[in-house]
Amino acid sequence: MTPSLTDLSQALLRAAKSAGADAADVLVVRGTSVGIGVRDGRLEEAERAEGIDLGLRVLMGQRQACVSASDSAPDTMAAMAERAVAMAREAPEDPTIGLADPGQLSDRRDARGLDLADDGEEPDPAALQQAALACEAAARDIPGISQIDQCSAGYSRREMVMAATNGFSGGYTRTGHSLSCVAITGTGTGMERDYFGDMRLHRADLLPPEEIGRTAAERALARAGARQPRTGRFPVLYDERVAASLIGHLLSAINGTAIARGASWLRDGLDTPVLPVGIDLVEDPHRPRISGSRPFDAEGLPTARRALVEGGTLTGWVLDLATGRKLDLPSTANATRSAASPPSPATGNVTLTQGPRSREALMAEMGTGLLVTSLIGATINSTTGDYSRGASGLWVENGQPAFAVNECTIAGNLRDMLRAIVPANDARPHLSRVVPSLLVEGMTLAGA
Structure with missing residues (x-):
């Protein structure tokens, strides 16, 4: 048996x-x-x-x-x-x-x-x-x-x-x-x-x-005939399929491991604005039928819904027992582990406040810029927040897609980028990270 x-x-x-x-x-x-x-x-x-x-x-x-x-x-x-x-x-x-x-x-x-x-x-x-x-x-x-x-x-x-x-x-x-x-x-x-x-x-x-x-x-088919865009500063609209990566960088920056090491661009960010006013980022580990849900964490602590960011202001870190002790704080019940490793902190389900407008409405508002549908590689400085990624997608002129784009780089600083996001209303509710398309103004594009 x-x-x-x-x-x-x-x-x-x-x-x-x-x-x-x-x-x-x-x-x-x-x-x-x-x-x-x-x-x-x-x-x-x-x-x-x-x-x-x-x-x-x-x-x-x-x-x-x-x-x-x-x-x-x-x-x-x-x-x-x-x-x-x-x-x-x-x-x-x-x-x-x-x-x-x-x-x-x-x-x-x-x-x-x-x-x-x-x-x-x-x-x-x-x-x-x-x-x-x-x-x-x-x-x-x-x-x-x-x-x-x-x-x-x-x-x-x-x-x-x-x-x-x-x-x-x-x-x-x-x-x-x-x-x-x-x-x-x-x-x-x-x-x-x-x-x-x-x-x-x-x-x-x-x-x-x-x-x-x-x-x-x-x-x-939408990517047929892709070419490089011109270099300059333009608004960038992150499509819903890649927008969660921006919030992922925020979650990495508030992870207790990075905070305890002093290796985060948000190490002094507690109780300060990190997102626009009125935007919440909520962790909810008890959403039914969702892949990131869990009744308890990897150290047996009870999980619970909480706001990581409330009204745009960072309210807390992501901690397990060990990182909490290093920071003289209680665990936030975020311990995860594999069979071969000790516990470490990580988030599960998170939901970002959505905006009132569609992705198409934000595209019309941006006028001329880049709609990013795919990201390639990453150069992220964890201590300064400097951000650079390869991207492809659609070039937008007069608020409408004009041609497909590839082989370009988008760059900025995560602190500035996240403070300036404008969320759409198109997030898919069944995902573990419910994040809509996000418009970011004034990013640097390196293309042709």
Whole structure:
């Protein structure tokens, strides 16, 4: 009989205590994934993976060590515990490490009410193949598409249990269904490509294959004949599909790890304006059927809705227990971890206040400038906020798209850029980061 993940987690904790650990926590993950890829109407690849990962962190006083394995045999767990204890004895001391106090732990130990797992059966590979083929056919049937790079369909199921010697034990299951298409227009050096995809926790929520294929084709066609724009200072409108990257830079800057190291351009930004007046950035880890939702964090603390930015003003950092102790602040229940690493802080679901106008209305307002639909590479100075990225998209004249653009660079400073954003109203509500298209004035474009 296959042992449950809870039984495995408790067995690994017992092994750690028997090996001499003062305290320990465990993450056990069992996963299944299936992936299908088609090209030119034929199956090109089919993959299936099943496995289990066991992660153990042991603490010896103010020292810690992490080990992981993909084998749940008792001998393996005993060897993991012995090795982790030996490593911890040699590790440097860190006064900020340590498990949560029992009184801090979440009373919620599962994901009931969050609807994170599809209860339906695992999709048959043939059904995934048919979805990918339908997606490819829809894209190929659009006039002007020269080829389809690939259409892919996938499924995953991930069961997780976390336990610790402070008495915490909890877990939940998360599923994922995905479908994507990459379409190409033109030939030779004139080829341009673009993509579209959808990922949902529940298969019933996934967009139809035909819609995904058509959207990928239309995006590729919009990039036909792309050329460099002229150099200068212009407004830049970040399309909704890439706008979340700007907010991602803000989240990185308020991460406790960067703040504790003094390596953030917002290290002195607490209680100061970081977004325009009236704009909120809210973290909500309890949104049903959303990929970033979680009932508790990776240290067993209860998660809760909170405003990271309220009315444009930064209200707090993103902390786990260790970074909180470094800053003499409580954890914000943002700990995440993998089987092979200790906890570190990160955000999950965030929502930015949307504006009253559409993307098209903001485009009309900008007059002449760049609509960015794709970003390439990044040069971000984490301590100054200086920003430079390769971009492509559409050049806008008199508020209307004029021609496709590629091989240009957009640059500015994140502090100034974020203070000046003008949000549209087109954010997709099912994403973990709900961020609309964002207009930023006065950016530097380097093109022809």
